[in-house]
Amino acid sequence: MCGIVGYVGQQEAAPILLDGLRRLEYRGYDSAGIAVCGDGQLRVKKSRGRLQVLSDLTHDGADLPGHLGIGHTRWATHGEPNDINAHPHVSQSGRIAVVHNGIIENYAELKEQLLHKGYGFRSETDTEVVAQLLDYYYADCGDIFEAMIRMLHAVDGAYALGIICADYPDRLLCARKDAPLLLGFGEGENMIASDVTAIIRHTRDIAYLDDGELAILSAKGIRVYDSQMRPIEKEHRHVDWDVAAAEKGGYEHFMLKEIHEQPRAIREATAARIQGGQVVLRDLNMTDQQIRDINKIFIVACGSSYHVGMVGKYNLERMLRRSVEVCLASEFRYSDPIVGKGDLVIVISQSGETLDTMAALREAKRRGAHILSIVNVVGSSIARESHTVLYTWAGPEIAVATTKAYSTQMAVLNLLGLYFSQVMGTLDHEVYSAMVRGIEKLPEQMERILEQAEHIHDIAKRCAGREDVFFIGRNLDYALSLEGSLKLKEISYIHSEAYASGELKHGTISLIEDGTLVIALGTYTPLFDKAMSNVVEVQARGAQVLALTTESHAGEMGKRVPMLMTIPDTEEMLLPQLGVVPLQLLSYYIALERGCDIDKPRNLAKSVTVE
Structure with missing residues (x-):
């Protein structure tokens, strides 16, 4: 997830998309891509790395002619940062392209169903499921809007979606649930974006989509529908702040913005991992026997992540009745640690590149411990060198002083403790259930604190x-x-x-x-x-x-x-x-x-x- 921009109008779309993505660079990203519809076909270019790479590949957009398009800067969640996992994702037929922010919680189930129907997948992302599911429904009904409605009924999770189809060269479709998306109203052109920064150069007349709403944009206008598919009128707002302020969503500093993003970040980190009152960690690469055989737990980290570990020590010892030692990564490697086979070393790092923590990881791994990392950056060095990885899905954090990364690390560590307690049989069922319910309430309670x-x-x-x-x-x-x-x-x-x-x-x-x-x-x-x-x-x-x-x-x-x-x-x-x-x-x-x-x-x- 990261930045979305979409355009339909009378101008060439690609240069406008690139400019919009450039204005979203502050959010942090690891890859970027655009898809443009012209002459009855989709043209897609995407690449890992900075946006300039994409701009050079397309000669500043000149190689992708057309008046309809979508673009995306990606912060990896499902799948490492590379050209294939970058957005937009294209359907098997080559007729539909999708950009997406959020997490499709039931993507694994949907992917399995589509595989049985003969669909192939190129990427490791949850987003590609949306593109292939749209393709499946479109082949059945022949109407892209109807196909989108069916797709939205099938997926669970959070999404801000931008969709184009080669058979509809004058239509841009979008939908939103638990992820920001806004509409931009122009003269003979209309736009979508995840942040007003991307479109403020072209229009200051905007409207924010609410959860469950979807829209169809053309050069002539925008039609918006509620969750019951009833047409609605959206209140327009005029943007009167400067671009620098818009990048921060109206907040004075990124830190304040990220403090206020914590309820959403906690939802992202926990919602897909709690199902039917149970903690489900499908991304945990450990067998039940490995979990039961854990002798001692070490938590190794620096700075705020170390403080997460200090909280984790109290909670994990209470939940698991195993000894937990919290170690500063910068000291661990030099302390001749008594760690080895049968021990679990939990490595916590926001960036996944912290050098002290990486050195500690390698030392513990050399001595035979199982390494489980909790990181935010997919494909980071720590993630790659760990036996098991749990991602926090906090999204990019711009301010140097961490806020939402700290909160999501703690949330994931609590989920891990609850999951282990199920396997080990060490926590009373009533306490377990109360904890799960408490985690589900955290976002709403955080919002009350922010008031x-x-x-x-x-x-x-x-x-x-x-x-x-x-x-x-x-x-x-x-x-x-x-x-x-x-x-x-x-x-x-x-x-x-x-x-x-x-x-x-x-x-x-x-x-x-x-x-x-x-x-x-x-x-x-x-x-x-x-x-x-x-x-x-x-x-x-x-x-x-x-x-x-x-x-x-x-x-x-x-x-x-x-x-x-x-x-x-x-x-x-x-x-x-x-x-x-x-x-x-x-x-x-x-x-x-x-x-x-x-x-x-x-x-x-x-x-x-x-x-």
Whole structure:
């Protein structure tokens, strides 16, 4: 998934598509392609790598004449980044081309059905199933719109789709469910795009498709239909912001945009992996016996991914009753680790290229451990060298300070623990079922937290002038405090440290003085009373306390502290999934108040490929 643009009108489509894709480059991608309909046939060009490669291949679009076309920049989810897996995907007949953002959850089942009907597949993607399914229905009914309706009824999952057919050289079809897609209304031309950036040069008159809606575009106009195939009128909006702002979807920074994308990212990471109340990991390349034979689990990572591992240690040990050791990747390879056959090493990396983590992976692999990686980038080095890979499907993350990558890594690690617990028989069924239900509710609960952004901004204004901050928490709250502290120091440059609350009396409390800001985490219900005791303890030394707790404990905590943030109640093991969101917002708004370069903090890079 990544960027979509489509055009129908009186101009040559290919140069317009390339220009639109160029304006979507900021989103990150690994391949690109365009399909143009002209002279009764489809012409398709796609390539791995930067968009300039595609532009050179097509001589800036001159090699693909026609007034109808679709284009795509791809961030690999199903299948490695290469020319074949790049979009658009073309049907077996060569008459239909498709671009797609999202995930078709039942693609494996549909693919199997189509294989039995004689269809062949060239790519590893879920999207090609859409193209072949459209071809199958079109051959049966002879109407591309009817074929699209049948196809949409057959597929499950999230999608933003752009479709063209050589037999309809003046029609562009599109549909949307759980993935953004907008319509652009022009004079004698109309467009679709996943982001207004792609089309703002041609029109500022747009409308956003809602879930379940589909549209037919021609040069003369756009017809939109709801999920019941009833024609509807869409409200037009005029875009009055500049292109730079449009790239961020109206958000001031990519980091804020990506914080707000977390509910969708969690849905992408989990929806296809939960079926009928059960965790189903079809992409897990491990047998039940291998899982049962796991002796010890190591989690190896750096930075925020290491903090995911800290949360994972508490949860996996509780779910699996196996010993879990969390290791900094930069230390693991030099520690002569006691790891080998029968051990599972879970390697976590957003980019899949982190050099320290790669070195640790190779060391563990050399010693005979089974390597399971959790990464975001399909075909990355860590993914290729692992025995088993689980992708987070978070999509590209532009801001250097990670937000949605952290959240999706944690979600996938929780799913892994639940799946293993089924095989091992180590978790009570009621707890298992409650966890699954809790995961399904996470996106909606995250959206409720995001509604508190203005309140958190007000708190940030009161905290922005501090130069030293301490985070404290116990158990899962301690693990979460590590990430909260890192976020704050990364983007605001405030000195921040995180401590297990019980360690205060062993030295740290000597640093607490009148006016010191302490951010106290008290979301973990079994230890809430102790969290309250630690709040009283630091207040007695003059600390000013900002607390994070659950809605059910807000009243009690609110009696003691002047500043309070809350999260909805959920299963204990899922509390960090929600708790990280207000901490991310707090760090963002503090950095904003301090005038920092939030998306590109000093001295940091998105992917650390040096040791």
